[in-house]
Amino acid sequence: MASEVDNVPAPERRDDSAPAISGFDHSGGKVHYGGQAVIEGVMMRGPTAIATAVRLPNGRISVKRDDFVSASRRHRILRLPVVRGGLTLLESLALGIKALNYSASVAIEAVEEDKSVAIEAAEGDKTGAPEPSATPPDVDAAPTAPVDPVDAAEPDLARSDKPARSEWKTNMTLTGTMVFAFALGIVIFFWIPMVLSDFLTRVIGSESGILFNVIDGVIRVAFFLAYLWGISRWKEMRRVFEYHGAEHRVIFTQEDGEELTPENARKFTTRHPRCGTSFLLIVMVVSILVFMIFGKPPTIGFRLARLLLIPVIAGVSYEIMKLSAKKAHQKWAQILSAPGMWLQRITTKEPTDDQVEVAIAALEAVRVDENEDA
Numbered sequence: 001m002a003s004e005v006d007n008v009p010a011p012e013r014r015d016d017s018a019p020a021i022s023g024f025d026h027s028g029g030k031v032h033y034g035g036q037a038v039i040e041g042v043m044m045r046g047p048t049a050i051a052t053a054v055r056l057p058n059g060r061i062s063v064k065r066d067d068f069v070s071a072s073r074r075h076r077i078l079r080l081p082v083v084r085g086g087l088t089l090l091e092s093l094a095l096g097i098k099a100l101n102y103s104a105s106v107a108i109e110a111v112e113e114d115k116s117v118a119i120e121a122a123e124g125d126k127t128g129a130p131e132p133s134a135t136p137p138d139v140d141a142a143p144t145a146p147v148d149p150v151d152a153a154e155p156d157l158a159r160s161d162k163p164a165r166s167e168w169k170t171n172m173t174l175t176g177t178m179v180f181a182f183a184l185g186i187v188i189f190f191w192i193p194m195v196l197s198d199f200l201t202r203v204i205g206s207e208s209g210i211l212f213n214v215i216d217g218v219i220r221v222a223f224f225l226a227y228l229w230g231i232s233r234w235k236e237m238r239r240v241f242e243y244h245g246a247e248h249r250v251i252f253t254q255e256d257g258e259e260l261t262p263e264n265a266r267k268f269t270t271r272h273p274r275c276g277t278s279f280l281l282i283v284m285v286v287s288i289l290v291f292m293i294f295g296k297p298p299t300i301g302f303r304l305a306r307l308l309l310i311p312v313i314a315g316v317s318y319e320i321m322k323l324s325a326k327k328a329h330q331k332w333a334q335i336l337s338a339p340g341m342w343l344q345r346i347t348t349k350e351p352t353d354d355q356v357e358v359a360i361a362a363l364e365a366v367r368v369d370e371n372e373d374a
Contacts, residue, residue: 005078009170014076017096026264031046031047031368032255032274033045033046033251033254033363033366033367034085034092034251034274034337035247035251035359035362035363036092036096036099036244036247036276037240037241037243037244037246038052038054038099038100038102038103038107038240038243039054039100039103039104039107039240040054040103040106040239040360041061041103041106041243041358041362042056042243042244042246042247042250042359042362043054043095043096043103043362044247044359044362044363044365045095045366045368046188046363046366046367046368047069047070047073047367047368048067048068048069048366048368049065049066049067049068049365050065050095050099051063051064051065051066051361051362051363051365051366052064052069052099052102052103052362053358053359053361053362053365054102054103054105054106054107054237054358055354055355055358056120057275061357061358062106063361063362063365064102065365065366068095069240070088070091071087071091072084072087072088075284081315081319082256082312082315082316082318083315084315084318085314085315085316085317085318085319085322086311086312086314086315086318088314088318089310089311089314089315089318090311097319100271103131137305155297186307188223188227189220189223189224189227190220190306190307191303192219192223193216193217193219193220193223193270194216194297194303196215196216196219197212197213197215197216197219198212199285200215201215201296207296208296209292209294209295209296212295212296213291213292214288214292214297216291216340217284217285217286217287217288217291220284221281221284221285222281224281224284225343228277228343228346228347229346230346232346232347238349241346241347241348241356242348242349242350242351242352243347243351243358243359244347244348244349245270245348245350245351245355246268246351246355246356246358246359247271247359248266248268248269248270248271248272248275248348249265249266249268249269249270249351249356249359250265250356250359250360250363251272251363252265252268252269253265253267253268254363254367256268259361260360260364261360262353262356262357262360265360267357270344270348270349270350270351271341271344271345271348272344273321273325273328273337273340273341274321274322274325275323275340275341275344275347275348277340277343277344277346278321278337278339278340278341278343278344278348279317279318279321279340280344281339281340282317282320282321282340283313283314283317285308286313286316286317286320287313290309290313290316291306291309294306320336321340322339324336324337325337
């Protein structure tokens with residue numbers, strides 16, 4: 001079952017944390033929430049639901065909540081170490097794409113409404129008619145119900161019954177884009193490094209499987225770092241990284257037992273040990289070790305077969321990250337997580353209070369009573 005609500009404006013905020021990977025359920029009796037940044041918003045995942053909150057151009061916050069229970073909570077066998085990590089990766093990818101589709105469709109619809117308002121205003125000027133309001137009537141006219149305020153300026157929630165405009169077309173377009181991006185990612189981060197590694201080992205005159213996989217892994221990590229650096233130079237991505245930082249701060253606030261407010265969130269860093277950026281880096285390092293076991297792939301078929309090992313690699317990486325996050329106070333865990341935390345300096349930026357409010361709206365929509373859920 002899905003429900004959709006709209007919320008209103010917000011203030012400002014600051015510090016450093018990271019994108020948490022969804023799917024961490026219980027640890028020591030506490031519920032661990034996760035999520036990701038989307039276009040002008042944040043997706044949060046709890047034990048029984050996911051919610052995507054998006055800031056609209058008129059200052060309101062649109063929140064879409066869907067019931068969702070991980071397969072690992074329904075089937076004991078899927079909670080086994082390594083297995084749960086592979087499942088988490090697959091579920092996170094699916095939920096992440098869904099959240100991105102929603103945030104993009106909201107953004108597209110907002111742009112279309114702005115254009116429509118601008119055209120109507122221009123026509124009104126020509127005919128001498130009064131200018132229409134810049135805020136869509138159906139949003140303003142929606143009945144409101146009070147919510148727990150962040151401060152005196154905290155907006156009310158309002159139910160939106162407006163159907164998404166050309167939703168299926170938008171979703172098809174965005175899904176096609178995601179599939180293309182995923183395929184391109186495999187080519188850039190998987191296939192090209194193997195081809196380059198094959199070329200370099202031939203130049204060196206070595207048939208060593210260990211050397212091949214080390215070169216392959218180093219190239220893959222280099223491509224990954226170059227990719228992160230490249231998108232960090234893209235101005236539009238900075239806001240996504242700011243929402244990423246907001247997501248982490250709010251999760252830190254929740255984990256510390258503080259009231260979810262921008263003021264409390266400012267005390268926390270934007271870098272989180274369960275960040276997706278850290279996870280991807282661990283995956284790349286673990287993949288080097290796993291691929292070494294199988295040596296140098298002799299044929300194209302063997303190279304493609306490596307893709308089948310991705311869930312296993314993700315599962316092992318998940319266990320490493322989960323353990324290092326749980327033992328974060330110990331020196332070895334800090335050393336292990338240091339590269340990923342450093343990378344989060346690129347993928348998370350200082351958020352404003354209004355961005356933190358969006359993250360709070362998403363988290364509030366999926367929070368559960370921990371005493372009941374534990």
